[in-house]
Amino acid sequence: MELQIGKYTARISVLPPIHPKFRITPEPAAPNSTDGEEEQIEAEPISGFTCIIGYTSGGGEVSERLITCRSLRAHGTGLTIGAICHAAKGFRAFRVDRISAVSDPHTGEVIGDGSYFSRFAVKSSDKARAPSGGWGLTPSRMRTLVAGLNVLSFIARCDGYWHALEDEPLANFIERLWMRKDWEGQPPVAAILDHAKRLAPDSSIFFASLETIFGSRSSTRLLISSVRELIEADGIIQDQETNWVLAMQQHQEEYYARKGLLGSI
Structure with a gap:
């Protein structure tokens, strides 16, 4: 079956239901407000992380923002998050030192303040095997x-609902990746699974993440088997899941063609 992948590359979001305690007020997008960085998507440790932040603007205005993170950059002595702001419906930059609270958008739980994001910081001077602060991984x-x-998480949410039975395939992926890559220690599966449930990547992050995985044949094989396990977990394979698996397959073929490699799903 040939799939025209273009229809899937437009930004498609898979946001979880938002807890009723939050009041996210849409705001009109300002002219020329989209940063060019938005189109240069790369998979980063912070990619896809979705949360509600309490934010104070430079003018002193306090608001709650639903954001899906894309990047974390040094800003003077601090950090700046590049993210899709769902109230503004566009790319925005947020200074970490102006974030008073970070909350899980689905449960309403406050999980930290601006310092929470330091766990995603990756310095260019880090050595290849230096711990990054994220689950003890480089x-x-x-x-x-x-x-x-x-x-x-994108595949789990693409039909509009993350089923409880889909937790196990993600936990299996974490354990198998750790084992196959021969990473030190035991994986903190519960903590990583909690993070996975706070991911709400859009289709741009989905495809950028695929390219990171496709760079390793062993990671690719594991991901493919995990996707199959995931879509079969609740006993019903939805059309959306089938379409995105086909898009994933086509993207892999295009990636291998660009790299001069052979292989397909």
Whole structure:
């Protein structure tokens, strides 16, 4: 079956239901407000992380923002998050030192303040095997793990509902990736699964994450088997799941063609 992947590359969001305690007020997008960085999507440890932030603007205005993170960059002595702001319906930059609270959008739980984001910071001077602060993994390992989690969470949410039976395939992916890559120690599966449930990647992050995974044949094989396990977990294979698996297959073929490699799902 030939799939025209273009219809799937437009930004498609898979946001979870928002807890009623939050009041997210849509705001009109300002002219020329979209940063060019938005189109240069790369898989990062922070990619796909979705939360509600309490934010104070430079003018002193306090608001709650539903954001899906894309990047974390140094800003002077602090950090700046690049994210899709769902109130503004566009890309925005948020200074971490102006974030007073970080909350889980689905449960309403406050999980930290602006310092919460430091766990995603990856310094360019980090050595290949230096711990990054994320589950004891190096930056490259964390990118690989989060890329896989973003793909799986996207597939889990693409039909509009994350079924409880879909938790197990994600937990299996975490354990198998850890084992196959021979990473040190035991994976903190519960903590990583909690993070996975806070991921709400859009289709741009989905495809960027696939490219990170496709760079390794072993990671690719594991992800493919995990996707199959995931879509079969609740006993019903939805049309949306089938379409996105086909899009994933076509993207892999295009990736291998660009790299001069052979292989397909």
